[in-house]
Structures are given as structure tokens and as C-alpha cells.
Amino acid sequence: MWQRPINGLQRLLVQSQPIPERPITELDLDLSRPIVYVLPQDAFSDRLALHQCCLKLGLPSPFEPLQLGEHTINRWVSLEPAQSLFGRRKGSSFQKPFEHLLSLHKADPQLDVQVVPVSLLWGRDPGKEESVSATILADDKPTWLRKSLIIAVVGRDNFIRFSRAVSMRYMAEQRGSDTDLANKLARVARVHFGRQRTVATGPKLPERNGLLRSLLREPVIQQAIADEAKAKNITEEKARQNARKILDEIAADYSEKLFRIGDRVLTWLWNKLYNGINVRGAEQVRQLAQDGHEIVYVPCHRSHMDYLLLSYVIYKQGLVAPHIAAGVNLNFWPAGPIFRRGGAFFIRRSFKGNKLYSTIFREYLDQLFKRGYSVEYFCEGGRSRTGRLLPPKTGMIAMTVNSVMRGLERPVTLVPVYLGYDHVMEVNSYHNELKGKKKEKESAWQVFSAIRKLSNYGQGYVNFGEPITLQQFLNQQQPDWRAQVAAGDTKHSWVTPAVNQLANQLMCHINDAAAASAMTLTASILLATEHHAMERSALERQLDIYLDLLRAVPYTSRATVPEGDGKAVLQHVLDLNKFERQQGGMSEIISLIEGTAVTMTYYRNNSQHLLVLPALIASLLLRQGKQSREQLKQQIHSLFPLLQAELFIGMNHSELDNYLDGMINELLHLQLLLEDANGIDCHQQQHAALLNLANQVQETIQRYAIVLSRLQNEPEIERGTLERESQQLAEHMSKLHGISAPEFFDKSLFNTLTNKFKDLGLLGEDADRAQVEAMTQLVLSLVAAPVYNSIIAVR
Template structure:
């Protein structure tokens, strides 16, 4: 019989391998899962399937892991390298068939009692074909395609149609020694049955994390939304307020849900994944993904996952979903702007899981009720969801202030009683080339935003070229229940109010803070790349021009600084040196390079310089405090540590609000000390007679870099921010009091003028949102006073801060600021 099985296996192995294309997750098996190739390994699979074993064998060959078909030697005896929980089910029966896993496991645990040094790694492995989540209601086609322990007949069709979409999911190894030591009173048989119970639970959770829950028919989901009490009440209110029939109001609700709802299709997602793989390989040199293990752990622990990324480009919709699928996670339902719902893109996006949201629906109670109930249905059924905290795409490369409507609905859904834990996962997305930057600059100059259309998308596809690298980092998750416990302790008692449609008093302030915290975590997971770093250095240089040696030295010094004193543990810094980064970045064709007999000169013309501020702004927050240290040391011509840290402490709350920096005031003080020590170590600062000073300039011809010049460049990173602070404070210092609206208006007018006079290319220098943020932060931190009528007034702190900042900016700018007079609104 064994010989017959071996012969049969050889017959089916080679055609099966030809039909199979396997991927695996996670990418770092040893690092993330703690699997050691030096210890014995037994694989644990859900179903005893030859084709599953063949897929596993193909994967283990690539990873250098033991072959699952070969036996392993344990205590001088040969044992199978693979255990199975179930046997395949027959075509017309769903009855579960057990294997001999109980006997095999009992023998294994018995050997552990006889040999105290024995320790086997039991590695659960989940094999998925096509990642179809299954349907809530079955049909006759499921006889052939059902993936729950399928028999050979079903498996034939699965491999035939889905062999190219196979994924092998490894899980954290279970130590057999730890199991035997966990409860020594258990018999070997009890331990074996415990292993089986744990395995069944694990495989169920693993399936949920990769494929998601069973799919409802679209009509079923519609009925669930339209039948909810909140929507019924809104329909009644609509009929009464507009004096229309109840039937007309129901038809309107039906139109809203049809406008909103996704029409997700697993086949469409698989085809899109294949197509996008080809696209990414064509236009990107690679997609760098970090910290995906955090999300996998949440998914395997049964968390409802809500992805909240920053929004740089329309590419974000595709890139994040692609990465999630590639990392072996359930693809989310995606909130997309209604502007993307045009033929044929809208229909394709719906198939990929997109649901559409209007930019504003304030006052439309029926639409609000339908949309909120749809979102709650997704949460309640366990689907992952993705939406953007900023609302729209950033036109400057900075994070936008949060739009909290979707967050509020998420919190309200939790209040109504979602049984599983909800975790919000912030996501940083960055690019070395954003295809919309040109249109962003036109919009910032006042051009009307171009409406999305098929022809616009087709034009973009035609112009696809080398876009460098893409970067996607998952930030620290926010466990929503825990967050509310800390920030709104009474939230559990207020659930009854939420069920009655009442809004708790704590909801708005808590959600506003939650939005800020998400953006701070996005920025804490930033990725430095060649384009962002080179742009930062060149934009700081006079005339945006640097010799190649100066550029390389400055880039390398800033890389070294981030390695020694990292902005955060989640931020990523390239391991390659500046030379390799610059060589790769040059291929994107953004810089003008001129060769002379002394070497290469890198420069930017004005148009390109304005565009590159977008990439610099992606990482501006990471260099804000180092730059402020440099500005203080240069501006004050040396100072002691106490004076420096005191001024950083005064300015940090303003920078934190504007740049969404995640550190608390105390952490920022510690970080400042770490930066000072690191800057001293790498030669960016020197210490003389207890004062921090600039390093001496280097004139050695053999030395290609000058740390003093790099310190000057670093000081320039924060200059435009300080200049903006100075001109706003000058406006308020020239009056007894002023309304916030007038202060914003006058500051914007002065900023526009100063940008022309001083050749400031950054569009955000006079951006209204950025000015508003500084004014609000100054008021909230007591730097600007506010009287009982809501008028803003100068005080001693504002006067002191203006004097301090004027010592840090260039003399020419400082002189012009002092000449500025209050501009009357009329």
C-alpha cells in the first residue's frame, strides 16, 4: 500500500508542480516567527492533502527548510515530518474525518518525558488556494470549488483554476518541550488532544485573517442596511420633512446605498493583483514594506482592523491594498471619494472593495444614516476597512489636519456593541516620485482642480515610467477600546445613549484627539529615501546648488545622525550609503548635473525646486529638532545646553502641532539631549568652555566634506518655519488686539510678499491651513493671549518668542520683519 501511494504521489507531483505558483508569508520566517533551522521541525497542516504537501515542499525548498515528505529522526526513531488534523471530506458529505494525529502526538510527547533535552518545533502551516472567503449562502457550484478540507475531485478543479494563486502561510513555532512543561499533571494523551484543539482554533483564525469572513450577497447587505432601525427612522423623517410618500423616501435610501456600496469580487481582486504586479515591476524599482508583522499578529488574534494611511496620490488606493494582499492579509473595504466613481473606473474599484463617500453630506440625515449603517455592517461582520484620516490628498507633502467624520462613525459603531476588538493601524506611504505633483502645484497657485475622468487616467497610464521606489510602513496600532478607556473612561456606560442615537459629550474632543494621534503615528513610521534626503539638502543650499562631494557628505552625515539618534523606532532609514542612494535617485532625472574639471555640480531650477519641496516635506518632521538645534547654535553664535534646551522646549509644542510630531514634551527634551550628544560625536557640533558651538571649517584637500557647512545646511531646514512664526508674531505685536480671521488674512498677505522678496519656493510658506495651525497652537499654549470676546492679543511670551526667533533667522529676513506694519483689513 505504501509503495502504491509513493507511485501515485510521483505521478501527480510533477504535473501539480507545473500548475502551481506558490507564495509564502511572512517574508522573514526565522526573524518574525522564531523558527530555527537548527532544531527539529514537524509541520502541522489542517488537511491531509498531497497537493497541499507539494505546495509546502516547493516553498520549503526556497526557504531552505526540511522537506515535509521526508521523515525526521527523533530519539533514534523515524517519525513523519508532517501531522494533519483532518482528512479530506468526500464530495457529497461534510462529515469531518479525523487522522491519526492523536496517536502520533501522544508518542511524541512520551518521548519528551524520556528525553529532557528533546525539543521539537511544531510549525502550523495554512495552505490557501485563491483566498476565496466563501459565501454566507451555498450553491451547487460549491460542490466543486468549496475549499474546506476538499476531497480529490474538488481539489482537481481548485488546482486547475487557482493553482497560480496559492499561498503558504507559516505561523509561530510551538515548542513541544514548553507544552510538556506547561502542565506536568497532563497525560501524553491529554497534551495531544490539547494540541488538536489549539490547532483547530488556530487554523480557523488564520483563515479569517487571510480570507476574511464569508461574503454576503449584495442584496442581503442592502436589506441589512435598509432594515436597520436608524435607517427606518431616517426614512420616516425624510418623508415627513420633504412631504413625500414613504415609498419615495425608501427609493431614495435605496439609491444612496447603491451609490455607496462596494461590489467586492475575489476573482477581480486576484486578477488586479496579477496586473498590479506587472505594473509595479515596470514603474517601481521595488516596494519597501516594514512592520507588517504587527498587523498579522492583530489579524491572527481576531482583531477588526481599520487601516488609516496618509494620502499622497491616487496610487495609494492600489498600493496599500496590493501590499496587504501580498502580505497574506484580508484585503479591506476601501473608502473612496465619490469623484472616483466614473466609468469604467468606478465599477472596477467597486469590484476591488471600494465604497464611495461624498465629500460632504452635512444636513442630509438620510444619506448619513445609510452610510453610517453600511459602515457599521462592515465592522459588525468582521471585514477590514481602510479610509484616510486627512480626507483628501496632500498637495504639499505634509500631513493635512485630520477629518474626523469616519473616525467618529467608527467609535460610534464600537459603542453600539461590536464583539471583537477594533484596532486602528496608521500607515505611512511615501514615494520617490508622485505622478500628481505637477497638478498639485497648479492647484496651490490657484488653478481649479481637474475633475477625474477615464481620459485623465488613460493619459497617466501612457506616461508611466521609472518612479523609483515606493515605501509603506505600518505604524503602531491603536487599540480602540484601550484608547477610550484612557481618554474617555465613561464610554462603556454611555453605550445605551449611542444605541438611542444620542451623542456623548466626550465624543467630539476624543475623536479630534484620536485623529491627531493617528497622524502622529503615521509620521513616526516615516521612511527616508534618496529623493527625500537629496531634496532636503539641495533645497537648503544657496541657489539650490551643491558640488557632488558636498551633497554626498551632507546626505551621509544626516543618515548617520538618524542612525545614532533615530526619530522613532518605527521610522526607517536606508542601510545603504549616501553614494548608492544618490546614484539611484539620479536615475529619476530630477536634478540638473553639470560636469567641469573639478567634478560634478548638482542644481535645481526654480520649477523643479518647487516640486521637490513635496518630497522634502515628507520627512521635514524627522529633521525639525536637529535643525532647530543647528539654528540656535548658529543664530546665537554658541550657547550652553540649558539655554538651547530651554528654547527647544518653548518652540517644540508649536512644531509638534504643525508637523504632527509624536513625542511628548518630556520625550522631546530627552531626544534633544540625545541629538546634541550625537551631533558632537559625528562632528556637527563642538564644545568650547561649556558652550555648544559650530565646528571649525575644514580646509584639508583630502577631506571632501565640511561639517560646518553641513550644520549650516541643517539649520536651513527649519528656517522657513521660523520665518513664518516670526512674521505672524510681528503682526500681533503691532496691535493691541486683533480677530483671528484678520490675523490669518494679514499673515497670509505678508507671507506671500516675503516669499517673493526672499525667493522662498515652498508653497506651504503662505498656506492658510499651516498659518491657522500655528495661530491655534500659539493660543492654546499661552503664547498669544485671548480676551473674553475672542480677540487675540500680544503678551510677554509672544514678545519674548518673537525676539528669540528673530535671532535665529537670517539678518535680511529679520530686518524686513521689523519693517512690517499692521495691514488693516480694509
């Protein structure tokens, strides 16, 4: 009788968040096999919360008895017995049930129970290093009285973490007595639950002023203070005050309470802004954290929303939210103090030549790693104004590598993150800046103005890419790096090239995890038409083609594609009112809203790399005609290094070959191409669909043609001159031919191109002129006639 009122009260006080959100599919749980839950402690409130959560998820309730043949057993087992008010009960709640389960498995060879560890996190407060106040809420073995207090205070912040199932059949077939196996499983489970709590809460937080004082006592910083005093002819006390101001400017003031409040605020915000947040790949990150890795998140940078979205997703995935390196331009009231308590530590755009600042910042970052706090930074250095990934800035990456080389033994793993949106709030201001308008300084008014304009922005996408563990990366780059560090070597010539390679690899891994969304695909198709308009039925068919290509031949296993067919995908973006709909005489016409072509290029560019290779296949066949599969692949291989450099494509030679074969086969399967003994050709009845696909790479090829034609015409041209003149011609052609993409004449892209030409031996005194000639003829054969004539006219 007493359970019913407790049940009713707990329903009012408790709100549980399952981690992961869909444990059946994400953890591969088999509902046709028996399930037993393992809990850290025998607590009715825990079982009741789990029961309510299981009902919503479609999992069996812990209160539902499990029938195994003639035997009826509990569906839950606890590692520890319940705590009494004045002491701990004797005996174990774990050993006997598991011994019984093991004996049942040995008696029945067909039986295989799934043992699912489940930990409940009532609140996520890690506590302070020098504080006792959080002990009551942080206690992992509370009495019933203390548990009641915990539920009353943080009941609505309960996270239920499901782990992958352990096969009891596997355990039963291990050697040893049932008692030994049960004890072994108990030890493993205790370690597992302890790590899970650390993963969710993080290490204890330092008292901020105490942390700053301890940093000022570091020998490296003391030496930098002395050098500062000498260089600027000031007293050491004055230099120390300067150092304290710098530290105060940089250091975060992480607050778990802010995250609890922020969880509710951001949940409201995302519900206002987006129809849903799509998350992919979080389980691997959780496993890395539980295995003791120091996690460093390295996302792409699209919007100021990135800071909020990624921290929110990480927190919701049962991981401790990271400390975030944020630009000092965001340190304005009221955002600055809020961001700081949300884990932001502020970094100046440049601190070259400021030895005191650079020393303090490096030591602060090193301290975060040593204490075990996860960290997040954007290695592009700023938000992308074109929707493409920017060339990486290597400063933060180099400091992370330096921390590892200074003796950080715990594995440090960089986790690339792709962030995407159906709508980026700043996109209009980005295009104004690309036209030359001065960037507006961040302010409170911008924040309030953005909030005032809240509306439905479609979907958001957070895809975690392939992680890179730094110790393993350094072992591959320099197998004896530990010995070099131990020998006291301070300068390593291999470090800078290794950091550059690491930065490029991170950007490739971000693009590997790209989300091809309804918005990016629809924008890509309409921008590739002459008048930025299509009949609805034709647009749906083109979307079906792109969806088929991306699903049948995945760019990588981490890239994502929207669900549904072309009709459903198109309806999603039409519901966002991003495109114009007009009823023609025969059918509905879908087009870009007047004046939005430049805006749409931003979304197209988010996932342009996913379609560039099939687009190149279509372009070669449309422009050059029938050819053998090998000839087709050979020409793509010759251009691939340029595509790889500007679009951060991570495929190697053999992966590219396999991908091209798969894509050609799928184009044949869709009957867009035809193949016989003489080679591959376009299906004439599918010319319109192939032309739209080919146009996805047209602007890129035109840019190559501009640079190569200039280089062929003047082989001795200096690199700086080549960049400048090519960029000027591209800007002229964009006006002449109505090319709406602002990145078409972006200086940084021409810098990337000329760098790659130099690496390939196509630029400079010893350039391979025959290769330049061959590549120039190839790209010129692919550009449209009007653009070809414009390029030839200025050669």
C-alpha cells in the same frame, strides 16, 4: 513513481506566495534548531507546494526526514488525516507523532524542536451568504478529487502562511501527560488555522441587493425616510426610492474574482512603476486580525495610487482586502464599477444638512463593522498637495466611534498607515492647483493618460503604524462610557474632544511610521543649499550624516531609513533621472533640474518631521553660539508645541528630552559639535554640514517669526486678521527671497499656528505678552539676515 508526474504537473499549475515574504527573519526562525511543520490536513499536494516554497526560502523541506539522535521522524505533522473519496479515514495523524516528540524532549533536556504551523490557502474566496457555488473551492477538508479541481482552478493563487514557531521544550515542561498535551495543542492549532482562513478571506459576502433591502428595513432608515417625505412634501414611496438610489450610489459590490485578476494586473503594474514595494509592520496587523479585531486602516493620502497600493499590499500580506471609503468623484466609468467591485464604497464630499444621506451612510458603515469586514478611509479628506499631512477631518472617525458606542463588542482597532513614493504621478498638477489653477475633474481620459506614461518611479513604501484599539481609547478618555450608553444617554459632551484627540493621535502615528527615502533625503539636502547644487562627494557626505543621525537616534521604532551608505543612496535617485549631473572642472556637480525646486519640496515634506529637531539644534548653535545643553533643550521645548501642532509629532515631554539628548550625543560623536565644561558649540570645520542641517527648519522658523512679530506689534489683533495678514506677508516674502516651498504661505498652516497660539495663551485678550515677547525674540534670532530685515520692515 506516481509522485514524479504529479510533481511535474503541480509545478506547472501552482504558484505559491509565502506569507510573510521572509519568514526566517520576520518570524525569528532559528535554522540551527530542528523545525517540524504542522499542516491542517494530510495532503500530498500541500506538502509538495510547501516543499517548493521552502526551497526558495532556504527552509528545510517537509520531505526531508528529521534526525533527532537515534530517532528519524517526519518533518511534518497533520491535524487531520487525508479525506477518501467516499468518506473519511479513521484515526488521527496528529496525536502519536506529537506524543513521540514530547517523549523525546523529556528524554533529552537539550532538545528544543520548533513547531511551525503552516496553512495553505488555495484561493481566497469567502463565498456568498446565500450561494452554494463557492463551496467546492472553499471547502477546507476536500477529497483528493475535489483538491485536484481546486488546484486546477486557483492553483496560481496559493498562499502559504507561516506562523511563529512554538517551542516543544516549553510544551514538554508543562504539567500533564503527553496525550493531554498533544490533544491541547491540537485544539489550539485547529482554532488557529480556522482563524487564519477567516483573516485571509473575510466573512461570507452578502448578496448586494439583499443587503440593500435589509438596510432599508432598518428602523433608523425607515424613520429617516418618513422625515424626508414630510420635510420635502413627497410620498414615502418617493422618499424610499431616493433612499434606494443613495444606497445604490454608496454600496460596494466586493468581488473576490476581481482581486484574483487584480493581483496579476497590479503585480505587472508595480513591476512597471517601481523597483520594489517596501512593507513594514504587517505582522502585527495579521496578529490583530487573527485575535478577532475589526481592522480599520487609516492611511495618509498622497495619490490616487494609494487605493490600489494599500489594497494590493494588504492582500499580499495574507489579509482580506478592505472596503474603502472613496470620494464620489471617482465613481466614473470605467474606474467606478471596477473600484466598487474592488471594495470601494462612495462618499460625498459633504452631506451636511442632508439627514437622509447621512443616516443611510452611517447605517451602511455600521453594517460593515457588524458583519466583520475590514474598512479603510483617508481621514485627511483629500490628497495632500504639499507632501505634508493635512489636518484631519473627523467625520469618519466619529462614525466609527459611534458604531463602537452602539454596542459593537468585537475590538475595533484603527491602524494608521504611512504611504510614500519616490515619485507621485500627480505632483505637477498639485503645484498647478496651489498656484490657483482649477482642479481637473477625474475622468477615463486621465486614467488612460496615466497608463500611457508608465515608467520607473523608484520605490514605494507602506509602513503600518502603531494601532489604536477604540475600546481601550474610550476607557482612557471616559472610564464609565459603557454605563452612560447603557443608561440611554444620547448626548455626550466628552465625545467631540475625544474624537479630535483621536484624530490627532492617528496623524502622529502615521508620521511615527514615516519612511525616510533616498528621494526625500536627497531633495532635502539640495533644497537647503543656496543654488540647489552640490559637489557629488559633499552630497554623499551629507547623506551619510543624515543616515547616521536617523539610524543612531531613531525618530521612533516604526520609522524606516534606506539601506546602504550615502554613495549607494545617491546612486539610487540618480538612476531615476530626477536630478541633473554636470561634470565640472574638478568634480561632478549634482543639482536640481531647472524648474523642479517646487516639485522637490513635495518629497522633502514627506519626511521633514524626521529632521526638524536636529535641524533646530544646529540652527540654535549656529545663530546663537555656544550654550549649555540645558539652555539648548529649554529653547527647543519652548518652540516644540508649534512644531508638534503642524508636523504631527507625537513625543511627550520626557520622550522629547531623551530624544534631544540622544541627538546631541550623536552630533558630538560625528564631531559636528564640540562639548566642554562651558557648553556645546559648533565644530568650525563642519560649518557647511551644520548649515545644511539648520536650513531644514529655516522656512518653518521664518513662518513663526512672521506671525509672532505681527502678534507682538499688535497684541489685540483678531485671529482672522492675524492669519490673513501673516499669509499675505509670507506670500510676499516667498517672491522676494525666492522661497520655493508652496506650503510657506499655505492658509491651513497659518490656521494651525493661530489655533495653537490660542491654546498656549498667546492670543486673545488675556494673552501672556511676556511669553510672546520671549518667543518672538527667540525665532527672530534664528532667521537669516535678509528675511529678518523684511520682517522688521513691516512690523
